[in-house]
Amino acid sequence: MAYTLSNNYEEEELVLSRFAKAMGHPARIAILKYLASLDACCFGDIHKELPIAKATVSQHLAELKDAGLIQGTIDPPKVNYCIDKENWAKAKVLFGALFDKVAAEDVDPKCC
Amino acid sequence: MAYTLSNNYEEEELVLSRFAKAMGHPARIAILKYLASLDACCFGDIHKELPIAKATVSQHLAELKDAGLIQGTIDPPKVNYCIDKENWAKAKVLFGALFDKVAAEDVDPKCC
DNA sequence: TTTGTTGTTCGTAAAATTACGAACTTATTT
DNA sequence: AAATAAGTTCGTAATTTTACGAACAACAAA
Numbered sequence: 001m002a003y004t005l006s007n008n009y010e011e012e013e014l015v016l017s018r019f020a021k022a023m024g025h026p027a028r029i030a031i032l033k034y035l036a037s038l039d040a041c042c043f044g045d046i047h048k049e050l051p052i053a054k055a056t057v058s059q060h061l062a063e064l065k066d067a068g069l070i071q072g073t074i075d076p077p078k079v080n081y082c083i084d085k086e087n088w089a090k091a092k093v094l095f096g097a098l099f100d101k102v103a104a105e106d107v108d109p110k111c112c
Numbered sequence: 113m114a115y116t117l118s119n120n121y122e123e124e125e126l127v128l129s130r131f132a133k134a135m136g137h138p139a140r141i142a143i144l145k146y147l148a149s150l151d152a153c154c155f156g157d158i159h160k161e162l163p164i165a166k167a168t169v170s171q172h173l174a175e176l177k178d179a180g181l182i183q184g185t186i187d188p189p190k191v192n193y194c195i196d197k198e199n200w201a202k203a204k205v206l207f208g209a210l211f212d213k214v215a216a217e218d219v220d221p222k223c224c
Numbered sequence: 225t226t227t228g229t230t231g232t233t234c235g236t237a238a239a240a241t242t243a244c245g246a247a248c249t250t251a252t253t254t
Numbered sequence: 255a256a257a258t259a260a261g262t263t264c265g266t267a268a269t270t271t272t273a274c275g276a277a278c279a280a281c282a283a284a
Contacts, residue, residue: 021136
């Protein structure tokens with residue numbers, strides 16, 4: 001990415017947007033939901049859950065891994081993926097803090 | 113977007129990924145953080161907070177609006193933006209439910 | 225050693241994203 | 255009526271994303 005002045009964004013904004021971006025595709029949400037309900041599972045099982053080619057699944061997994069949301073370990077001939085619990089906890093806190101910034105009680109559909 | 117078989121994703125996955133995608137840029141996180149701390153504010157104030165051209169700010173605001181995370185109302189010659197509290201609450205629930213799917217207690221950095 | 229299984233990587237094409245300045249719109253003010 | 259102010263929209267360029275099939279690598283089994 002090439003932000004003209006990415007220095008002008010706070011570290012927290014960069015981290016949070018990185019997590020959000022990784023979650024910004026239905027296939028990747030499906031993968032995360034699946035892995036979150038399991039302890040770990042291999043590429044093939046994930047692929048079976050999705051309506052896309054394996055090369056594309058691999059690409060999505062790589063993006064989730066690069067963002068830090070999942071981990072992958074080789075267990076020949078398979079590769080096991082699982083949630084990266086440390087970063088998962090970080091993401092949970094960051095999203096939670098943002099969502100909690102808005103007072104929930106006065107949910108007026110047309111505030112402006 | 114052109115997903116070969118977007119029917120194969122659950123509605124919830126589509127909605128959640130849509131919110132996440134909208135949050136997948138530091139400028140948009142900065143905007144949301146700013147608006148979440150205020151009741152509402154105009155375009156100009158938002159623009160002042162960001163290191164990008166006004167045309168680009170307008171574009172980012174449009175994306176947040178399309179995703180349903182914010183609302184904008186014209187108050188000539190200004191435009192006031194604010195968090196869409198109804199959808200904000202929905203997003204909070206959806207993200208929360210996903211993050212809570214993973215047991216927090218056993219945060220083992222290398223689970224697989 | 226050949227075959228099969230499992231996933232990744234490569235090459236590529238189409239579409240989406242991000243960014244900017246310039247032009248335009250809408251309404252107020254002079 | 256002209257000028258100003260506030261934002262949006264337009265046109266465009268560079269980059270990134272998404273997707274696929276084909277080729278490849280790593281290992282196990284026949």
